[in-house]
Amino acid sequence: MTAIIATNQTILVVGGGISGMTAALEAAECGKQVILVERNSSLGGRTALLYRYFPKMCHPTCGLEINLRRLKANRNLRILTQTEVTSVTGQRGDYTVSLKISPRYVNSNCTACGECAKVVKKEIPNPYEYNLSRTRAAYLPHAMAYPQHYVLDPSIIGTPDADNAKAACKYNAIDLDMQVETIELKVGAVVWATGWKPYEAAKIQPYGYDRFDNVITSLEFERYADPHGPTGGKLLRPSDGKEAKNIAFIQCAGSRDQNHLHHCSRICCMASLKQTQYVREAYGEQGKSTVYYIDIRSIDRLEDFYRKVQQDSTVNFVKSKVAQIKLDEKTGDLILHGVDTEGYHRYATQHDLVVLAVGMEPESNGIKLPADLITDSSGFIEGSADLGQIAAGAASSPLDVNRATQSATAAALRAIQVVYKTSAIEEAR
Amino acid sequence: MTNPNQQGYTPYHNNFLKEVEQNVEDGTWVKMCMQCGVCAGSCPLGNAWEHTPQKIFMMIRAGKREEVLKSDSMWMCTSCYNCIARCPRKLPITHIMHGLAHYAHRLGLAPKGQPTREIAKLFWKNLVKTGRANELKFSLAMYFKDGFKQGIKNALGMQKVGIGLIKAKRLNPMEIFGGHKCKDKSGFQKMIAKAQEIENSKKTHIA
Numbered sequence: 282m283t284a285i286i287a288t289n290q291t292i293l294v295v296g297g298g299i300s301g302m303t304a305a306l307e308a309a310e311c312g313k314q315v316i317l318v319e320r321n322s323s324l325g326g327r328t329a330l331l332y333r334y335f336p337k338m339c340h341p342t343c344g345l346e347i348n349l350r351r352l353k354a355n356r357n358l359r360i361l362t363q364t365e366v367t368s369v370t371g372q373r374g375d376y377t378v379s380l381k382i383s384p385r386y387v388n389s390n391c392t393a394c395g396e397c398a399k400v401v402k403k404e405i406p407n408p409y410e411y412n413l414s415r416t417r418a419a420y421l422p423h424a425m426a427y428p429q430h431y432v433l434d435p436s437i438i439g440t441p442d443a444d445n446a447k448a449a450c451k452y453n454a455i456d457l458d459m460q461v462e463t464i465e466l467k468v469g470a471v472v473w474a475t476g477w478k479p480y481e482a483a484k485i486q487p488y489g490y491d492r493f494d495n496v497i498t499s500l501e502f503e504r505y506a507d508p509h510g511p512t513g514g515k516l517l518r519p520s521d522g523k524e525a526k527n528i529a530f531i532q533c534a535g536s537r538d539q540n541h542l543h544h545c546s547r548i549c550c551m552a553s554l555k556q557t558q559y560v561r562e563a564y565g566e567q568g569k570s571t572v573y574y575i576d577i578r579s580i581d582r583l584e585d586f587y588r589k590v591q592q593d594s595t596v597n598f599v600k601s602k603v604a605q606i607k608l609d610e611k612t613g614d615l616i617l618h619g620v621d622t623e624g625y626h627r628y629a630t631q632h633d634l635v636v637l638a639v640g641m642e643p644e645s646n647g648i649k650l651p652a653d654l655i656t657d658s659s660g661f662i663e664g665s666a667d668l669g670q671i672a673a674g675a676a677s678s679p680l681d682v683n684r685a686t687q688s689a690t691a692a693a694l695r696a697i698q699v700v701y702k703t704s705a706i707e708e709a710r
Numbered sequence: 711m712t713n714p715n716q717q718g719y720t721p722y723h724n725n726f727l728k729e730v731e732q733n734v735e736d737g738t739w740v741k742m743c744m745q746c747g748v749c750a751g752s753c754p755l756g757n758a759w760e761h762t763p764q765k766i767f768m769m770i771r772a773g774k775r776e777e778v779l780k781s782d783s784m785w786m787c788t789s790c791y792n793c794i795a796r797c798p799r800k801l802p803i804t805h806i807m808h809g810l811a812h813y814a815h816r817l818g819l820a821p822k823g824q825p826t827r828e829i830a831k832l833f834w835k836n837l838v839k840t841g842r843a844n845e846l847k848f849s850l851a852m853y854f855k856d857g858f859k860q861g862i863k864n865a866l867g868m869q870k871v872g873i874g875l876i877k878a879k880r881l882n883p884m885e886i887f888g889g890h891k892c893k894d895k896s897g898f899q900k901m902i903a904k905a906q907e908i909e910n911s912k913k914t915h916i917a
């Protein structure tokens with residue numbers, strides 16, 4: 282690995298989702314030296330696994346592509362994938378960070394020709410499809426992956442699969458001797474763009490995510506709707522592969538709840554409204570979506586999107602937090618029990634498939650953050666008191682892509698101020 | 711009142727919510743309800759309620775005093791705690807239901823002859839007599855609460871169960887002669903009387 286040169290003028294960005302990419306690019310395009318570290322094998326984060334974006338229903342690949350082009354054109358930016366930050370010490374203008382780089386077993390000679398994958402026999406659950414499908418243990422994370430290099434799953438190292446893969450590669454790109462590396466760097470400012478993770482759906486006991494095949498999360502639904510996803514874009518339900526045409530969306534699944542996440546996850550109402558349009562796209566008037574909600578939170582101009590969906594004859598709204606889901610053993614359908622709070626009507630309604638609009642919690646929950654990093658009551662990062670560490674995007678609050686990138690740009694500006702002031706002080710000395 | 715602002719405000723001047731907050735056990739929680747409906751949908755006896763807990767909370771806030779206190783809905787609560795377990799706002803719904811029922815009872819507004827209320831009254835009378843529940847007398851009192859003839863019918867209908875309970879030593883037929891009591895019966899009764907006195911002095915009854 283070539284040496285990484287970093288000084289207290291360098292900005293470290295942790296997390297390579299849309300927010301981290303944006304913050305890194307904004308700072309690098311201002312002429313600052315930036316190191317972007319991403320834990321996964323590819324940049325893109327959660328948005329790379331969405332089918333379309335609200336409110337314009339455009340494809341996430343479009344925004345990603347623009348960012349990747351900017352990224353490739355920039356000389357101030359150093360990207361490290363499969364890399365985690367293990368510690369940050371020091372203070373603004375003078376941080377020492379430790380990074381742990383896990384082996385990819387594939388170097389930058391890789392042209393993504395895919396010859397290695399053809400000879401590897403072992404299959405693993407595909408982490409870039411929420412384990413909904415399987416992939417060969419030599420794989421490209423996804424079509425838009427950056428860097429466009431294959432990855433060997435560590436489980437095949439030392440097996441004939443790995444040797445065969447190495448032999449199949451014409452470009453000498455497979456290096457089975459790669460080891461875990463740890464490096465230490467000096468940086469002036471740190472941007473935390475570690476993003477979000479879905480709330481663990483199985484913890485919402487009455488909804489039976491762990492007991493009923495046809496209760497899925499909103500993230501899984503994105504994959505089903507995507508033509509590149511595990512079902513080729515067909516809305517097939519897990520239990521029997523039947524086309525799901527009568528779909529329930531349950532809002533606030535794990536959010537706004539003293540038993541689960543206390544905060545409103547803010548984007549899940551919009552995500553479900555968007556997903557009702559996937560159902561319409563798939564079946565036209567034949568599809569049926571029912572949204573069970575406490576209140577719909579489509580903020581600011583996103584309200585227009587809500588209004589549009591309200592006009593859609595295939596979408597039904599029921600103002601009720603569903604009390605319990607029961608399985609109809611014969612059909613695999615689910616029966617939703619509750620009371621419609623508009624008129625206090627008791628219902629027991631059957632659906633093919635139930636999509637839980639799961640809440641967003643900070644991805645950084647459960648990892649050890651630097652001691653001086655301030656988090657809110659839900660664990661979202663606010664930054665360090667001396668402002669040398671700054672949060673961006675969904676790491677700071679449940680944000681949609683639009684707001685996440687705004688927050689990332691703001692974070693880049695603050696990071697630039699930190700290193701600018703550091704250099705000014707040094708020059709004065 | 712001539713000030714139109716004040717006139718507009720009057721219908722919202724909600725005494726009943728305040729009354730509930732001051733007089734009903736855990737009544738201060740009522741304002742925390744966000745009307746999600748989970749409690750209503752979670753109640754195993756839900757069909758039997760005219761007004762679900764969620765609706766009752768809304769009615770309290772809307773000042774529907776008579777409708778709430780005269781209702782038999784909160785008497786339907788079986789203390790299963792399903793609603794408390796699921797309420798996203800952690801309202802102690804079960805306790806509020808019992809609090810409301812108790813308050814309506816104290817005011818004499820609770821529905822006459824409502825079975826849960828009658829059973830509660832019988833049980834209380836039975837318990838304070840000796841400081842111990844006399845199950846035999848309690849069962850008999852329940853059988854005969856609707857008159858002598860119906861009582862005989864009820865008793866005969868339950869004969870098998872009764873004999874089974876006696877055989878299994880779960881029911882002592884000797885209890886009919888007064889039954890077991892606590893060590894200091896009159897002390898116990900004095901304690902209850904004092905507790906009631908304290909309780910009554912605490913309550914401010916807003917009519």
Ligand SMILES: Cc1cc2nc3c(=O)[nH]c(=O)nc-3n(C[C@H](O)[C@H](O)[C@H](O)COP(=O)(O)OP(=O)(O)OC[C@H]3O[C@@H](n4cnc5c(N)ncnc54)[C@H](O)[C@@H]3O)c2cc1C
Nearest residue numbers: 296298299300320326327334335475476477674675681682
């Ligand atoms: C069902 C659903 C649908 C959605 N649909 C839309 C939509 O249509 N339109 C819209 O605008 N928004 C949508 N969103 C919101 C969108 O997903 C977020 O706004 C977006 O992902 C935020 O990007 P981010 O970069 O802040 O975080 P992320 O996408 O989570 O990226 C964080 C990155 O940081 C990396 N990382 C995490 N921890 C570490 C670490 N310790 N070290 C190194 N790297 C780390 C992760 O691997 C990841 O690559 C949706 C959300 C959900 C739940």
Ligand code: SF4
Nearest residue numbers: 533536546547549550
């Ligand atoms: S955005 Fe909607 S679904 Fe998500 S937590 Fe908030 S209110 Fe609930």
Ligand code: SF4
Nearest residue numbers: 743744746747749797
């Ligand atoms: S479950 Fe709680 S918040 Fe929801 S309606 Fe009942 S009392 Fe109100």
